[in-house]
Amino acid sequence: MSHKRIPKRKAAIAVGGVAALGAAALLLPNANASQSNGDAATPRTFAANDVSDVASMLASQLGDAFAGSYYDAQQKQLVINVVGNNSNVVNQIEKAGAVAHQVQNSTAALQTAAKTLKADATVPGTAWSVDPKTNEIRVTADSTVTGDKWNTVESTVKGLGSGVATLSKSAGTLKTFVDGGDAIFGGNARCSLGFNVTAGDGTPAFLTAGHCGVAAAEWSDAQNGAPIATVDQATFPGDGDFSLVKYDDPATQTNSAVNVGNGQSVQINQAVEAAVGQQVFRMGSTTGLHDGNVTGLNATVNYPEGTVTGLIQTDVCAEPGDSGGSLFTQDGGAVGLTSGGSGDCTAGGETFFQPVTTALAAVGATLGTGDAGAGAGDAGAGDAGAGDAGAGDAGAGDAGAGGAVDPSASAADPGAGGDAVDPSAGAVDPGAGEAVDPSASAGDAAGAGTGQNGTHHRSRKHQ
Numbered sequence: 001m002s003h004k005r006i007p008k009r010k011a012a013i014a015v016g017g018v019a020a021l022g023a024a025a026l027l028l029p030n031a032n033a034s035q036s037n038g039d040a041a042t043p044r045t046f047a048a049n050d051v052s053d054v055a056s057m058l059a060s061q062l063g064d065a066f067a068g069s070y071y072d073a074q075q076k077q078l079v080i081n082v083v084g085n086n087s088n089v090v091n092q093i094e095k096a097g098a099v100a101h102q103v104q105n106s107t108a109a110l111q112t113a114a115k116t117l118k119a120d121a122t123v124p125g126t127a128w129s130v131d132p133k134t135n136e137i138r139v140t141a142d143s144t145v146t147g148d149k150w151n152t153v154e155s156t157v158k159g160l161g162s163g164v165a166t167l168s169k170s171a172g173t174l175k176t177f178v179d180g181g182d183a184i185f186g187g188n189a190r191c192s193l194g195f196n197v198t199a200g201d202g203t204p205a206f207l208t209a210g211h212c213g214v215a216a217a218e219w220s221d222a223q224n225g226a227p228i229a230t231v232d233q234a235t236f237p238g239d240g241d242f243s244l245v246k247y248d249d250p251a252t253q254t255n256s257a258v259n260v261g262n263g264q265s266v267q268i269n270q271a272v273e274a275a276v277g278q279q280v281f282r283m284g285s286t287t288g289l290h291d292g293n294v295t296g297l298n299a300t301v302n303y304p305e306g307t308v309t310g311l312i313q314t315d316v317c318a319e320p321g322d323s324g325g326s327l328f329t330q331d332g333g334a335v336g337l338t339s340g341g342s343g344d345c346t347a348g349g350e351t352f353f354q355p356v357t358t359a360l361a362a363v364g365a366t367l368g369t370g371d372a373g374a375g376a377g378d379a380g381a382g383d384a385g386a387g388d389a390g391a392g393d394a395g396a397g398d399a400g401a402g403g404a405v406d407p408s409a410s411a412a413d414p415g416a417g418g419d420a421v422d423p424s425a426g427a428v429d430p431g432a433g434e435a436v437d438p439s440a441s442a443g444d445a446a447g448a449g450t451g452q453n454g455t456h457h458r459s460r461k462h463q
Contacts, residue, residue, distance in 0.1 A: 006391075033399030035344055037066065044077045044097030049333045054078055054272035055094055065089045067103050068110075068132035071277035073293070081132055103135035104163055116301070121156040123149045124304045125174050126379035127352070128165070130311045132276050137165040138296060140350065142173045142342050163308060168459045172342030172349050174303060176211045176241075176323055181287035183321060185209070185223045186216025188260050191324035192285040194337040195356065197244070199232065200364035204254055205246040207359055208324030209337055210236030210307025211305065228252075233363050241339040242359035243324075258326060261290050268326075271356045272333035275311045280335055282314075282353075283401045284322025287345045292316035301352050311352040317345035327353045334367055385460030 018078070048071055055069040058080055059334035067081035078098040082089050093100040110130050114137060117128055121333045125142040137160075142152055155413045157167045181190045191212035201207040207230065215236025218227035227248065234243040247254075260283065274280070278294045316327070317401055327336035336353030343349015360367060 002237070024395050042408075043075070043077045043094075043099050044072070044098070046074070046078050047076075047331065048278040049107070049270070049272045049331060051078045051278075054098060055080065055244060055275070056273075058093060058096055058098065061092055062089055064106060064108065067107050067135065068130060069098075069275070070132040071275040072099075073279055075193045079132075081135055085358065099451055105135050109164070110135075110137060113164050115198060116160060117165075118300065118307075120159075121153045122302055122307060123153055124302050125149075126153055127174060127301040127313070127350075129299035129311075131296055134166075136163065139165055140170050140342075141167065141169045142170045142194055144173055145169075152343075164219045170342045170349065171347065172344070174301060174321075174340060174342050176305070176340040177301060178210070184212075184219045184221060184229075184324075185225065186219040187226060188224075189215035190321065191323045192283075192321065192338065194324050194326045195334050195367060196335075197360065197365040199244065199246055203246055203250050204252045205229070205232065205365060205399065206243055207337055207356070207365070208243050208245060209339055210234050210241040210243050210352065211339075212324050214244065217244055232379075235362065237303065237308045239308055240358060240362065241308050241354045242337055242362065244359075244363040266328060266330070266369070268328060268334050269332040270334070271360060272329065272335055272401055273357055274335050274340055274353075274355060278329070278335075280314060280316060280325050280327050280329060282316045282322070282325060282351070284318055284325035284338060284339060286319050286321030287317070290317050290345060295350070299352055301340065307321060308339065308352075310355065310358060311339055312355055314351050315348070316351050317343060317348055318351045319344045329415075355389060 035156055043218050051069070051071050053387040055078060058069070059066045062080075062082065065082050065084060065086060065087065067083050069078060069080045072079055073079075075352045079101050080093045080098045081101050082093070083103060085102060090100045114128065116131070116138070121139075123141070123145055125144040126140065128137050128139040130136075131138045139153065140155055141150060144155060152166060157165045189212060191208055194207040194209075196206045197202065213231045214236055217231050218229050219229045219231070229245045229247045232244045232246045235241070236243075256439060258268060261283075266281075274294045274297060276294050276297060279291060280294060281289060281291045283289050292315040294312060294314050298309070299313040300307060300309050301311055312327070312335070314327075318341060320327075323340065325338045326334065327338065328334055334356045336355055337359065339352045339354050341349055341351035343351075356367070359365075
């Protein structure tokens with residue numbers, strides 16, 4: 001990794017080598033600001049980072065009439081789904097500069113359908129999320145869901161009624177993306193670092209995936225190297241997939257930009273909520289930089305290790321070794337941490353991410369370093385509220401995805417940073433602990449420390 005040992009041990013954690021220069025070329029320095037043409041009846045032009053605040057405001061104002069929202073990236077417009085044909089509701093939407101779209105399914109109806117799926121179709125290898133563009137729940141079953149399992153999922157989806165949910169088959173297997181690549185190391189586990197943060201007690205820390213945090217208590221920036229950070233909190237499976245890892249040296253200073261290679265970097269200046277249709281970029285220590293779009297929110301994923309809820313669904317690719325890496329926007333918004341998915345960066349597939357805003361709120365941390373010397377974005381932290389972990393939280397807080405690697409190195413290439421595993425290993429191979437031994441199971445690697453409700457919690461004091 002690109003840590004630089006200087007006085008006060010400044011940890012300049014960079015991101016993995018770039019494997020997709022096409023994505024890097026899209027990262028231009030000028031962000032599109034929201035614009036208004038002054039005509040309430042004509043849709044405004046929104047920047048992707050701005051739509052979540054407007055959508056949240058309208059959701060509160062419209063009540064039961066609100067049925068979700070999404071971002072039309074081509075038109076740069078915010079689309080609000082509404083149930084019924086109430087002219088007052090349409091006027092409120094247009095006054096806010098958004099576009100009203102009449103749909104069949106209410107938010108309550110889709111939530112009820114999701115509860116039915118959870119009760120009757122929680123099968124390992126399945127996932128579902130609401131697609132506001134189609135106003136349906138999109139259910140995916142991977143290649144391991146066959147026979148009676150497939151019949152159970154299929155009959156449950158059909159039982160929801162016409163136009164409520166769709167079911168599709170994925171060629172890959174749903175798994176946590178672990179192992180392979182030069183990243184952060186903990187015992188036999190290997191992951192990518194997400195974003196640097198300031199813990200609630202003011203000490204430097206970083207966020208990564210929860211299934212990484214339950215795999216090992218201590219983490220190093222080099223394989224078999226001395227630990228530099230200790231897991232403070234970890235959640236997986238359950239209500240998320242995130243870990244807070246504190247640097248052992250309280251004087252550690254951290255970098256504030258995602259290095260995307262080719263001389264480019266992206267300053268991270270705030271945590272933002274994801275919006276369906278939003279373009280996002282993912283940086284990982286195995287596959288480097290890739291881009292795509294958000295396709296679903298509040299996704300439920302049934303990994304072999306257990307069910308994880310509240311995730312972001314995307315069409316961005318990822319591979320083993322990318323777990324915990326950063327998902328961000330072109331104009332510096334921290335969006336998510338890589339959790340898992342199916343497929344790879346050759347065949348494609350869906351990938352799921354832990355929302356950064358939710359993780360920050362859960363662990364009581366603030367995006368960024370909280371140090372005036374840490375770089376751009378820090379000055380904005382005070383304006384946004386240092387304790388606010390929501391979408392308006394400012395402060396540059398990147399750490400990238402775990403360290404520079406040879407972009408030509410594959411997940412199975414020993415030159416990628418140590419013992420590698422076969423990236424084609426099935427969902428049961430990586431496990432919650434991401435053991436380098438592909439025969440290690442999820443439960444074996446996770447070991448002790450399983451808390452209530454399927455959530456693992458590690459306390460720094462006991463490690």
